[in-house]
Amino acid sequence: MVNKMNDLVIFSGNSNPALSRRICNYLQKPIGGAKVTTFSDGEIRIEIDENVRSKDVFVIQSTCTPVNDNLVELLLMIDAFKRSSASRITAVIPYYGYARQDKKVAPRVPISAKLVADLLTAAGANRIITLDLHAGQIQGFFNIPVDNLFAAPVLLEYIKNNFDDNVVIVSPDAGGVERARAFAKRLNASLAIIDKRREAPNVAKAMAVIGDVSGKKVIILDDMTDTAGTLIEAAAAIAEKGAKEVHACCTHPVLSGPAVQRIRDSELKSLVVTDTIPLNHKTAECEKIKVLSIANLIGEAIIRSHSGNSLTSLFV
Numbered sequence: 001m002v003n004k005m006n007d008l009v010i011f012s013g014n015s016n017p018a019l020s021r022r023i024c025n026y027l028q029k030p031i032g033g034a035k036v037t038t039f040s041d042g043e044i045r046i047e048i049d050e051n052v053r054s055k056d057v058f059v060i061q062s063t064c065t066p067v068n069d070n071l072v073e074l075l076l077m078i079d080a081f082k083r084s085s086a087s088r089i090t091a092v093i094p095y096y097g098y099a100r101q102d103k104k105v106a107p108r109v110p111i112s113a114k115l116v117a118d119l120l121t122a123a124g125a126n127r128i129i130t131l132d133l134h135a136g137q138i139q140g141f142f143n144i145p146v147d148n149l150f151a152a153p154v155l156l157e158y159i160k161n162n163f164d165d166n167v168v169i170v171s172p173d174a175g176g177v178e179r180a181r182a183f184a185k186r187l188n189a190s191l192a193i194i195d196k197r198r199e200a201p202n203v204a205k206a207m208a209v210i211g212d213v214s215g216k217k218v219i220i221l222d223d224m225t226d227t228a229g230t231l232i233e234a235a236a237a238i239a240e241k242g243a244k245e246v247h248a249c250c251t252h253p254v255l256s257g258p259a260v261q262r263i264r265d266s267e268l269k270s271l272v273v274t275d276t277i278p279l280n281h282k283t284a285e286c287e288k289i290k291v292l293s294i295a296n297l298i299g300e301a302i303i304r305s306h307s308g309n310s311l312t313s314l315f316v
Contacts, residue, residue: 008306013061015070016278020060022295046076057086063097064277075123082124090127094276095252099134117141132223132251151251151274154292168213170220172234180221194234214242224252228259232266239267252276
């Protein structure tokens with residue numbers, strides 16, 4: 001029997017309520033009733049206010065700052081749905097925290113991305129929907145299905161509508177070359193790469209530009225921007241090579257520490273991000289930052305996941 005939309009219920013944690021509302025507007029479904037609060041000592045308190053027995057539950061929660069609070073909130077909500085006899089629980093995680101810790105880079109360090117995957121599974125999640133994982137192999141850390149969507153359709157549409165053909169797509173490091181090449185191919189644009197050497201965590205030095213950027217509009221493409229160190233060093237190196245304009249696009253605007261001030265003071269003319277992570281008031285006031293919504297993309301993934309239809313066309 002084909003599931004009906006009235007079997008679908010959407011819940012939201014506290015990490016990104018604005019995105020949850022946009023997704024629910026696309027789905028034309030209300031956000032499910034749930035109290036997500038804290039006790040006086042800081043422990044998280046969850047109470048589901050409606051019947052979810054035999055329902056297909058989707059809980060939306062980015063594990064962004066405060067990362068640990070939002071992660072535990074998500075785990076407790078999943079556990080509450082499991083104990084309330086939901087038929088299936090899908091964790092919709094637009095931004096998957098701890099994704100950068102996906103391998104052992106030194107002795108005696110954890111693989112945090114794998115631990116978080118185990119926690120989500122143990123809590124009772126039956127499926128994961130996420131967006132632009134920092135490392136694609138994280139999907140293999142789960143023993144449940146993972147749909148890793150891409151913000152590419154949203155970003156590509158923006159680039160096509162706001163830039164001419166004289167564009168160069170730049171990867172800020174070797175790890176992002178595949179992503180940048182895919183964008184360049186779809187835009188029929190040139191490709192360049194930044195040779196970067198990282199001296200310490202969150203500290204990056206752009207050393208050289210491989211490719212021709214002189215006299216052209218350049219778009220630096222990355223999956224996330226944290227302290228913006230890599231981004232501004234890349235922009236400076238590109239500007240030194242005679243680029244006409246330097247712009248940047250990234251999916252996840254982590255933007256911690258001095259990131260916003262660095263962006264203001266940098267060679268960047270604009271930074272285009274998505275709403276996987278909500279911007280704080282100070283960040284939202286930065287005139288260089290433009291936010292695009294991925295609500296419709298995630299909403300469509302939820303509909304197809306619920307109805308059992310293919311998500312293949314969303315993986316572009």
